[in-house]
Amino acid sequence: MKKKILPLTVIILLFLTVILLWSRVWQAGRHDPEAPLRQTPFFFAQGTDAVRYHALFTFPGENLPEEVEVRIEKAAEGKNGIFYEIRIDCDGDFAGRYLDGYDRFRLGCFYVTEDKIRLIREQNTADAIRNEESLNDTGCVVCQETEKKDQMEGKKGWHESITVNGDICEYRSYNDLTETGYYEGFLWEKGKGMLEYRSGFGAEMDGIELQIK
Numbered sequence: 001m002k003k004k005i006l007p008l009t010v011i012i013l014l015f016l017t018v019i020l021l022w023s024r025v026w027q028a029g030r031h032d033p034e035a036p037l038r039q040t041p042f043f044f045a046q047g048t049d050a051v052r053y054h055a056l057f058t059f060p061g062e063n064l065p066e067e068v069e070v071r072i073e074k075a076a077e078g079k080n081g082i083f084y085e086i087r088i089d090c091d092g093d094f095a096g097r098y099l100d101g102y103d104r105f106r107l108g109c110f111y112v113t114e115d116k117i118r119l120i121r122e123q124n125t126a127d128a129i130r131n132e133e134s135l136n137d138t139g140c141v142v143c144q145e146t147e148k149k150d151q152m153e154g155k156k157g158w159h160e161s162i163t164v165n166g167d168i169c170e171y172r173s174y175n176d177l178t179e180t181g182y183y184e185g186f187l188w189e190k191g192k193g194m195l196e197y198r199s200g201f202g203a204e205m206d207g208i209e210l211q212i213k
Helices: 008-028 125-130 132-137
Strands: 050-057 067-077 082-089 106-112 116-120 140-144 158-165 168-175 182-189 193-201 205-212
Touching (some): 082 125, 125 132
Antiparallel strands (some): 050 205, 067 082
């Protein structure tokens, strides 16, 4: 019994169909370098370079500002996210502003992707950009679409949690190993960016509190 052989035209059509389908799948999963990177709506809208905040500083001394401008500076675009520097624009050399040589008015380098905001304070922005592929092991996520429970609940140590309520996302962290342990928090809202920021030590020592105007 002779085997049926498909006509050459049918074989060619089948081959071209497979190639076309594969090409579409590949293009769907490929990032277009010309297309703008998407970022989570919890962050400031792209193009925002400054926002005014009410400020409360519990530093020693006088003439502490009651209102400040926070600068949002786009540092670079990576493969999967955008790097920003956020800092309080203030020249005052206040006691409590610096912690172990680190300027607390520099809130940090923020790596913003489609679904997360990651704070990278341990290294400078240039290092973070060069090591984008390893950022999952660096810094901490301070905003995301899903909640994160405190893994240290009921224990002493460094606590971190994220709560999400509709368009509001709140990150809280604190160290309760000592009565004067450090704390830090961010409050984000979709379409607005950072609503509030706070950091300081137990008993509200050397505190920084910002609230969007």
